[in-house]
């Protein structure tokens with residue numbers, strides 16, 4: 340895993356596509372029969388990108404505190420946002436926008452010094468060769484439930500067509516991986532409709548790496564990815580290895596004006612703290628309007644998150660997973676040298692916060708955003724049995740940040756935590 344990814348903590352996920360024209364769910368709205376395929380594709384005629392300004396996007400992303408961005412270059416609907424030579428279904432040839440969105444986006448992101456991520460759907464529900472085989476080659480017993488966009492409806496598989504599709508896929512990916520400069524992250528989606536063997540793995544991955552040796556690939560590559568991608572529901576147990584939690588700000592990936600169910604800024608900050616406390620990144624979704632503008636509420640969340648991050652940078656970038664929540668319940672991170680512990684305080688502390696199991700002596704306790712030094716007291720503990728007491732760090736309402744407060748604890752040594760079950764004190 341590249342170090343930049345684990346140090347970055349925040350990325351912005353952009354679902355931009357023709358689905359923003361009518362404000363419907365990306366691709367799934369025709370797949371699930373909520374609208375016809377033809378009606379869905381009519382949105383091509385309304386995709387203008389008339390206000391699309393990639394520099395403004397890059398600027399907002401930088402201000403959000405994110406270190407990387409991921410754009411949907413092609414969703415499951417098969418509509419490419421770049422000038423692909425392998426299908427007319429793209430924004431240059433088939434929409435009034437006539438623009439290579441990927442080109443403008445990648446130039447602007449790279450120019451800002453942000454890492455460049457490209458989302459690419461392995462599923463292509465518009466390609467005539469795609470619904471040619473079943474997952475793992477197994478013909479289902481109940482053919483009535485087969486979705487025609489994914490699989491052959493008559494039970495007959497066509498391996499030759501599938502090979503053609505793989506070739507098409509390789510061509511499109513070659514365009515993306517050779518025509519847009521350094522691609523730092525390839526964010527696949529939709530691997531689940533075929534097996535690893537059908538995706539021609541691991542050879543497929545070797546092919547991708549031969550085009551961009553340093554590219555990181557997310558987990559959605561039938562078990563061959565570099566990191567995990569839990570989605571929408573925060574993990575409770577830390578996922579193994581490197582990971583990134585992707586989430587929407589309201590409940591939709593793309594621009595859906597009827598979706599008013601927005602998370603608050605404090606909730607987003609808290610979710611972000613939860614991710615970094617468990618050593619993960621957060622990939623926060625925005626869904627621009629068809630004209631390229633971003634909804635004010637989404638913009639406000641990005642700016643608010645960025646402001647919070649800037650006031651707490653050292654507790655965020657380059658940190659490592661914090662101490663377990665049984666020691667401190669609201670989440671924490673550790674500096675890379677493990678000599679500084681950052682505790683997140685999301686609510687009103689009511690006079691003090693409680694840290695259990697700390698073995699080290701605190702050199703200094705302070706509030707990160709103000710620098711104010713804090714006092715603390717220790718209650719209990721049996722030092723001669725190496726059982727630490729409970730540390731109560733004094734923190735009043737006046738000390739807190741308007742969102743999440745960070746308490747910084749500095750030590751001379753690496754932080755060490757007690758893991759035992761306590762003991763009966765047999766001598767005093």
Ligand code: GLC
Nearest residue numbers: 354365367528529570585592
């Ligand atoms: C799911 C959906 C897709 C969305 C993605 C984002 O896989 O299929 O619509 O783009 O999640 O993580």
